[in-house]
Amino acid sequence: MAKTSLTIVVLFTIISTGFTYADKVFTFCPDNWLSYEGSCYYFHHTKTSFVEAEHSCQNLESNLVHVNNVQERDFLRDHLNHQLPVAYWWMGLSDDDIEGQFRWTDNQPLTFTDWFPGEPNNANGVEDCAMFDHNHNFKWNDVACNQQYFSICELKSESQGAGSLVG
Numbered sequence: 001m002a003k004t005s006l007t008i009v010v011l012f013t014i015i016s017t018g019f020t021y022a023d024k025v026f027t028f029c030p031d032n033w034l035s036y037e038g039s040c041y042y043f044h045h046t047k048t049s050f051v052e053a054e055h056s057c058q059n060l061e062s063n064l065v066h067v068n069n070v071q072e073r074d075f076l077r078d079h080l081n082h083q084l085p086v087a088y089w090w091m092g093l094s095d096d097d098i099e100g101q102f103r104w105t106d107n108q109p110l111t112f113t114d115w116f117p118g119e120p121n122n123a124n125g126v127e128d129c130a131m132f133d134h135n136h137n138f139k140w141n142d143v144a145c146n147q148q149y150f151s152i153c154e155l156k157s158e159s160q161g162a163g164s165l166v167g
């Protein structure tokens, strides 16, 4: 009986969150979400403002994507290169609160950036939201938050501390 309970707990944990094998994190993602290194990603083919994009992600228990490192940047860029039509895409980064202080919408610290040279430039004093710029190999540019762009949501697994269950 105890063994059965343990098996059920172990299986439930694996099914709901994923598992680690050979230093890689495997995550089970909902239909139409891509799995990569413990996160799930949804490429939203509807153009909206930054705030609407973040709300759409939050309705799916996620946030606009937070890019943590060059590997995640390369993963996203590979997929964006295969998306049609070619487009600009929102990520979860803005300095809407305090000009010049960019913050991720998942409230995790900013430790990696991939701005196009000269960005962020807050052109005309009206640019507070970051996007992937297809004109510059998807490097980042700050633009006006009311621009209408496609967006990428990221759902983190529990082990990464986002507090929401993936599966």
Ligand code: MMA
Residues within 6 Å of the ligand: 119, 121, 122, 123, 127, 141, 142, 143
């Ligand atoms: C330029 C450059 C960017 C800015 C956009 C706004 C084409 O790029 O100044 O930094 O965000 O214009 O359209």
Ligand code: CA
Residues within 6 Å of the ligand: 119, 120, 121, 122, 123, 127, 141, 142, 143
């Ligand atoms: Ca800019």
